[in-house]
Amino acid sequence: MPLKIVQNFDGSFTLEAQAQETLFNLLTSVAFLNQICQQLRCEQVKFTELLFQPVPYSLTTTKGMPAEFEKYHESDEYAIVNVPPNFMFSAKIFKPSRLCAIYQKLGNEEFPK
Numbered sequence: 001m002p003l004k005i006v007q008n009f010d011g012s013f014t015l016e017a018q019a020q021e022t023l024f025n026l027l028t029s030v031a032f033l034n035q036i037c038q039q040l041r042c043e044q045v046k047f048t049e050l051l052f053q054p055v056p057y058s059l060t061t062t063k064g065m066p067a068e069f070e071k072y073h074e075s076d077e078y079a080i081v082n083v084p085p086n087f088m089f090s091a092k093i094f095k096p097s098r099l100c101a102i103y104q105k106l107g108n109e110e111f112p113k
Contacts, residue, residue, distance in 0.1 A: 013049075015093060023091040024049065027029050027083070027101050036103060038080055043107030050102040051083070065100065079103045 015023070026032065028047050035044050052069050055061045063070050065080075072078040083099040095098070 001030060019091045019093050022053075023083070023087060024086045026090060036079065038079060040105060042105045045079065045103040045105055048078070048102045048104055052102075053096040053101050054098055054100055069102070077105055079105060 024047070033045055033047075037043065037088060050069070050072075052066055054064050055066060055073070057064060063073050065073065069080075069081050073080060079102070081103060083101050088097070088099065
């Protein structure tokens with residue numbers, strides 16, 4: 001089966017206000033923030049309110065994300081987290097079917113391993 005290189009993919013989307021509010025509440029819940037901190041081994045994280053739809057690999061999107069978000073992927077000060085499917089369902093977001101959220105790491109002193 002030959003691979004098909006995607007030349008262009010439109011990753012833009014718009015969330016309804018209520019869906020966005022519900023999703024942001026879930027993404028900033030204390031339990032979820034603590035879970036992210038544990039995984040990242042950092043003291044605190046802050047949701048940047050930046051979301052993007054993962055995109056297929058292409059010549060211009062080699063990291064699976066819109067090019068304007070690659071600076072966060074390359075930075076040690078930020079983390080990209082897949083939005084859990086149950087959060088998407090709770091917020092009644094069905095299109096796009098997947099989203100990623102960007103968090104800023106605060107208190108970057110790592111926990112002991």
